[in-house]
Structures are given as C-alpha cells and as structure tokens.
Amino acid sequence: MYLEKLVLQNYRNFDCLDLSFCKNINLIVGDNAQGKTNILEAIYFITSGKSNRTNSIQDLVKWGKNFVLFRAILNEYGEQDNILKDYIQNNNILSVNKDNNSHSCYDKDSGSNYTSQANTNKKLIEIEISSDNKYKIKVDRVYYKKKSDFTFILPSVIFSPDNLALIKGSPSFRRDFLDDVLEKTNLDFYKIKNDYQKILNQRNSLIKTLNTNIDVKNNATLDIWDENLIKYGSEIIYRRILILSNIYKLFPKILIEFFNDIETEIVYNFSWNDKIYFSEKSNGFEESNYKKFLDLPKQKALESIRDIFSFYLKSNIFKEVNANSTLIGPHRDDFNVFFNERDIKLYGSQGQQRIAALILKLCEVDFIKRQIGKNPVLLLDDVLSELDILREQTVLKIINNNTQTFITTSNNNYINDIKDFKLFKGNKGIEIKKFLVKNNKVEII
Numbered sequence: 001m002y003l004e005k006l007v008l009q010n011y012r013n014f015d016c017l018d019l020s021f022c023k024n025i026n027l028i029v030g031d032n033a034q035g036k037t038n039i040l041e042a043i044y045f046i047t048s049g050k051s052n053r054t055n056s057i058q059d060l061v062k063w064g065k066n067f068v069l070f071r072a073i074l075n076e077y078g079e080q081d082n083i084l085k086d087y088i089q090n091n092n093i094l095s096v097n098k099d100n101n102s103h104s105c106y107d108k109d110s111g112s113n114y115t116s117q118a119n120t121n122k123k124l125i126e127i128e129i130s131s132d133n134k135y136k137i138k139v140d141r142v143y144y145k146k147k148s149d150f151t152f153i154l155p156s157v158i159f160s161p162d163n164l165a166l167i168k169g170s171p172s173f174r175r176d177f178l179d180d181v182l183e184k185t186n187l188d189f190y191k192i193k194n195d196y197q198k199i200l201n202q203r204n205s206l207i208k209t210l211n212t213n214i215d216v217k218n219n220a221t222l223d224i225w226d227e228n229l230i231k232y233g234s235e236i237i238y239r240r241i242l243i244l245s246n247i248y249k250l251f252p253k254i255l256i257e258f259f260n261d262i263e264t265e266i267v268y269n270f271s272w273n274d275k276i277y278f279s280e281k282s283n284g285f286e287e288s289n290y291k292k293f294l295d296l297p298k299q300k301a302l303e304s305i306r307d308i309f310s311f312y313l314k315s316n317i318f319k320e321v322n323a324n325s326t327l328i329g330p331h332r333d334d335f336n337v338f339f340n341e342r343d344i345k346l347y348g349s350q351g352q353q354r355i356a357a358l359i360l361k362l363c364e365v366d367f368i369k370r371q372i373g374k375n376p377v378l379l380l381d382d383v384l385s386e387l388d389i390l391r392e393q394t395v396l397k398i399i400n401n402n403t404q405t406f407i408t409t410s411n412n413n414y415i416n417d418i419k420d421f422k423l424f425k426g427n428k429g430i431e432i433k434k435f436l437v438k439n440n441k442v443e444i445i
C-alpha cells in the first residue's frame, strides 16, 4: 500500500495542496522555510493521527483560518472496494467550502483523473479539524471514533533532525520511541500504556500522602495500585524487550554499511538498575544475558518480570515516600546504544549519533513490516544534513525499494545526484518523483 494522493486545505503555510505521489521515492526540494517539513508532518498526521511536531492540533491550522482539512488516497493491491466510484460520484465529502475566502482544492479532483484508475483499490482517509478542536475522521466515508482505528491502515515512520534526541535526549524520548513502535504494531498497547499511566498517577498521589512506616504497611490501597502497576508495567517491559531484541537483530547489519569497524551493543536499563545487553560478543562487556527473558514462553517471561518488579517495588517504597513519587517501573527505564563499548550519547560524534538514530528508525520500518505485513511509508526530513558524501549515498542505497519514501532536502545538488538512479539499490523500475516547494506552492520538477 502507498500514499497516492494528498489533498490539504488551510494546512500550515499552504492554502491548498493537491499532490500525487509515486510509489517509490518522492523527493521534496526547496529553500528553507518553504514548507517541506510541513508536508512530511501532514503525511505523518494522516497516517498516524498525530503530529510529530506538536501536541496542539490547532497548530496545524493555517494562521487566520478556522479549519484544516487532510485527505489522503491510499492505493492498495489485492482488495476490492467501491470507494473510488463513490468518490467520483460525491466529491463533496466534507464541506470544505465553508470558508468562502479560501478556494477549495478539492473540486478539481473529481471525475476523469480517477476513472482511469477505477480498477485499482483505494482507501480514502479524511481528517477535518475545526477551530473548536472538533476532530472528524472518516475512512472510506465512515466516521471513525478513535485514531487507533485507522492508524494500522498505512503506518508511517518519520525521521527528522529532532530525532537526534533519540540518542542525545532524556530517557523519555527513547521510551516513547519503543512505545510508539508498540502502538503501531499492537492493537492493545495503547490501552495497556494508558492503564499503566492512570495507575501510576493514582499511586503517585497516594505516595504523596504517606509519611511513616505505619502508613506503608498493610495499606490496602497501595497494595492494589502495586498489583496493577506490576501487571501492566510487566507487559510494557516485556514488549519493549521483545522489540529491542528485534531491532538489535538488524541494527549491526545496517550499521556496517556506514561504519565497518564498529561493534555495537544496545542496553536496556531497568529502573531497578539491572540491565539487559543485546550484544554479539561476550568479551569486554558482560556476557549477553538478554535471553533470560526472551527464551522463555511469554507467560513464564511475564512471571519472571513481575517477580523482579514486585521485589524492587516493595523494597524501594521508603525511598519512594521520600521522593514523593514512584521510582520503580517502565516509566523510569531507558536504553542506550554503544559503539565499541562506549555510550554514543556521551562519546559518539554528531554524525554517528544521527546515523544511530536513523538506523533505529530503519529498524522500526523493518519491524512494522514483519509484524503487520505492511510496508510503512518512510518520511526522511533533512536526513542528509551533517552526513559526508559517502554516508549520504549509503542512506540512498539502503532505502528499501518496496518502501514508499519521502525525502526533503534544501540541497539542489542532491537532485542532480539523485538523477543518477544507480544510487538506489536494484534501481530497475524505481520511480522517482521530484517536487519543488516555493512560495507556498508545490510544483513537479
């Protein structure tokens, strides 16, 4: 499946955009501040239901306007549906003309463009956000209540300069990365995470009221929160470890394309100071012990995690009372990437850190693909900045041909490089489409 068409109205710096993409490489070129990143954000938004840049959806509405409209046509193979016919017959699905000052970019989408493709299978996703923060989502013209209902249709993975935080930033960036992948690949994860967060908040509130030994002992409410914290928390930990083990299977293989003399480890750090090493070697570092959970059947692994979690939760309660908060649990876990036994957060070069963050994202693409059987859309914002020419070319070579990819750049030379299709692995039949973003408009070049 791939994103065939994107129509935007009153979105960020654009009045109207109507873009048809190709199924391989879409290159978005333009000077600074023209809207390249905005376009990737829109694609991420319509495929995931959230922005990668803001939590306030009003930021997406063009300044001075009172609604924003996103419409995407996804092209899928194999399944038959009637959406296209309906689409042609009724091209006023959302009342986009309510703002008289803005011209609608929707009308020109009707009819002939689509009849020629009527034998292919499409999905239509529409999101409209109005100034009162009302959020309407439709898939094939049926209203969807929850974002999670449609985010599995066409998952996306975005890599932007902000993702350096995956290596350099606080642990929450790395936890969010893992949890985000889990959300994209497990229907129930959002709820598990939500339940954990609620219990954590309640437990934290309770802990703030506790002062003494007597308060803590035989406190039935605390026992209930502990039990649930352990239940949901262990599930989160188990799934994160599973994901990291999958990521680690691919990580060194991609890394070698960039640096052939680096051995890498990934280390999951528990809130209780234990670690799991994902490592190929046994000297230098402690012998890899990650199999201790992963070799067990799920229920057994969960039991082991629960036991350890429970032990540390109980033994740290006085510390927690002093700190006024819960110190044990997946909300305090972290992971780190090591190159040649050194934490790259502290010792890696800027380029190494960016490459490590990029590889994590490429591993995410692979994981999603294997987990849900769909190639996610890959969005690479400014991926080439700070990379030397050799490594720029490596990025292009390792992009998977089957993954629809969007690349932004302000470097015009890059267009010339990319004209040389050989940069792409197995270049036969790879489509490349180039767009120039300028003066709040986009043209094909």
Ligand code: ATP
Binding pocket: 011, 012, 013, 014, 030, 031, 032, 033, 034, 035, 036, 037, 038, 039, 059, 060, 061, 062, 063, 410
């Ligand atoms: P660079 O090459 O510097 O990364 P870019 O092409 O990626 O630039 P964007 O980040 O997409 O640029 O931003 C383009 C412009 O959109 C910015 O000047 C920004 O001020 C503007 N902008 C952001 N949000 C809105 C909004 N809601 N309404 C109008 N303009 C907006």
Ligand code: MG
Binding pocket: 036, 037, 038, 381, 382
């Ligand atoms: Mg940008």
